[in-house]
């Protein structure tokens with residue numbers, strides 16, 4: 083069972099902002115029961131990532147949230163900037179290799195301190211650095227689900243009107259993304275009703291989840307909702323959606339759009355036909371609310387498709403968010419078994 087907590091964004095520019103992010107990380111690690119060693123490592127990771135942003139990109143953001151996987155608690159940190167990027171990020175992970183002063187040393191330290199690290203950096207476009215630290219030593223089990231997301235409220239709102247959830251149940255994973263009409267707490271209330279339907283009945287078909295959401299959301303603002311269920315036994319993805327949630331599957335670099343019906347869940351909804359698509363071991367599912375533009379193409383980002391879904395979500399979110407809406411993007415794939 084994977085649970086990803088609510089994300090908090092920290093603007094990074096001044097050194098004092100790095101300290102605030104570090105303090106927030108410390109508070110979160112105490113809440114999750116991290117011991118002193120893991121808390122100390124977390125503080126160093128946030129300091130390194132924040133200092134790198136300040137030094138090389140001048141400004142950026144750190145997104146932080148709690149993770150829970152099979153009873154383990156963790157913290158995910160995603161450092162995002164649109165700065166100059168790195169010439170050779172893989173090589174920069176080696177201690178002492180640096181294109182500018184101490185960046186290389188910093189990344190070498192990050193790789194040793196974090197349990198999971200991934201980076202996507204493109205010259206002139208910026209860097210996204212993912213770091214995960216668990217309250218105990220953890221290993222990525224090959225074949226397990228990897229889930230990445232960004233879910234960020236519109237400027238000046240504290241709560242996001244979009245909600246999402248991914249629930250695994252035996253050999254199936256179901257993902258739901260909901261965009262409550264408007265913004266703020268009432269929009270969040272509507273979208274969270276859809277989330278609660280899937281939480282309570284994770285084995286239901288996507289169409290059943292949508293129908294139940296429609297019943298439960300009557301009298302609320304209503305929402306656009308889409309549900310995808312991947313079944314590893316039948317190698318199929320079933321999808322149904324109502325309203326403006328975008329969905330697509332990548333299979334061997336080709337992109338297939340997932341269709342939604344017109345309507346508003348909770349208000350007017352006529353059909354909930356499910357569409358079925360093939361799901362391969364290397365397939366990737368991307369779903370997003372209309373706060374993320376549709377004109378992105380992962381093939382414009384060399385090598386991004388092999389990154390961790392959290393990195394993919396953060397890169398697409400950084401470059402394609404519409405500023406005047408809540409924005410949510412969820413990326414799902416299976417951890418690939420390493421060749422060697």
Ligand SMILES: [Mn+2]
Nearest residue numbers: 261372373407
């Ligand atoms: Mn929206």
